[in-house]
């Protein structure tokens with residue numbers, strides 16, 4: 001019988017400790033147990049003795065151990081706890097990787113990296129780290145229509161923000177002579193021909209599985225035409241090189257796809273060229289020449305993998321191991337580079353780090369740590385099933401990182417200045433971090449008038465507790481709110497379930513705007529927030545925020561998550 005009571009106290013204490021990430025008060029746990037199990041009410045004295053024992057036992061456990069114990073003893077209760085359990089998932093093993101891997105991340109320099117890129121960048125990196133080997137960053141700048149010259153630098157910065165280890169950087173625009181050489185060889189091997197059909201004419205023939213008139217030309221004729229292309233003797237659209245595939249292929253997009261095209265406009269920012277390799281050609285040549293052993297990329301590349309296989313086969317090369325992960329829907333942010341660019345040009349977005357965008361810059365500005373992005377992406381994994389990106393998981397990962405470091409401060413939204421009647425002047429001391437008293441305290445002097453969040457007062461509570469200060473009775477006189485001092489005791493506030501409210505001294509609070517994706521929240525914050533430029537803090541009961549700018553006439557903070 002005694003054991004039953006002890007067990008139940010233990011489970012409730014664990015539950016409470018896990019839920020609030022701190023050791024509960026004995027009275028709280030006993031109250032909960034007696035509420036749920038009235039049969040124990042007659043044993044209140046015994047319960048309080050047992051409670052002390054139980055709490056000292058819980059105190060010795062780490063937070064993970066507390067959760068694990070709870071899961072063993074009371075799985076139902078454990079599942080009810082709202083705080084999501086953050087666990088580390090492992091990626092599946094890769095075949096043929098035991099002796100090390102060579103992998104690549106191959107973005108187009110069309111804009112900064114976003115969450116979609118982060119998935120490819122992180123997953124390939126994770127495998128290189130796991131198996132050892134080499135990670136190549138290959139800048140795929142073979143389409144001058146999709147190059148933003150500033151993106152070259154932005155991509156490098158974003159990769160370094162993500163904390164990815166790159167062993168070699170390759171620019172495809174440095175390799176055009178190589179592509180031409182292999183283009184020539186592919187023609188010599190009978191694997192490609194120069195096609196001078198008009199696009200539409202070729203398309204119609206292709207639909208009918210019919211060879212175009214250029215297909216039967218001899219190797220010599222094709223080489224001469226290829227040289228003419230390189231010498232700039234064709235206008236745009238007048239000639240292209242096509243890979244000879246299978247005209248009967250069930251997928252028309254597979255039939256004699258292009259390998260090179262002519263472009264006179266726009267000019268390439270790094271090189272002077274008129275003949276441009278298309279992605280499937282340059283990717284195949286590079287994956288082979290750079291010794292890439294494993295390619296992890298999205299399902300949208302499955303058709304490209306098929307096309308690339310033709311090129312590998314003509315050259316007699318072994319193909320890398322390919323894995324294609326499912327699509328990832330990302331809600332709530334803009335991801336299309338062209339849409340982002342348009343919005344920036346029109347002034348709708350502030351820049352590439354506008355928090356409504358899904359760029360890594362935007363996440364960084366909001367105070368999301370690269371390690372959280374990394375873990376969230378690894379949790380999604382390389383499965384083929386389409387999924388949606390879980391912001392909740394990203395936030396849970398980030399919370400684990402920022403919670404132990406973020407200093408705590410008060411932020412009062414939509415402040416209203418109110419005098420507190422009959423209150424002794426005093427100074428409130430509040431810990432910078434509840435789990436680390438050594439960091440010190442913030443000092444908030446109370447000298448008569450405080451700033452309080454308008455929305456809290458408008459709820460018209462009878463009593464409120466000003467956090468770390470004292471209790472206040474709220475009443476109305478002639479339509480005006482009147483606040484009267486009602487003692488210092490926290491327990492009294494608890495007894496009447498008074499809401500605990502953020503406040504700031506009227507004479508030293510600083511104006512602060514908390515920028516959220518859905519709009520700005522105007523408020524005031526503690527003066528010490530000035531020292532936190534660039535850091536993530538926790539505005540108590542509001543959420544985490546990254547302090548972006550302290551130089552202007554108001555502090556600018558970006559909301560991270562709750």
Ligand code: GLU
Pocket residue numbers: 106107108140283297301
């Ligand atoms: N540059 C290509 C892209 O960003 C990737 C090519 C690849 O992964 O094979 O879509």
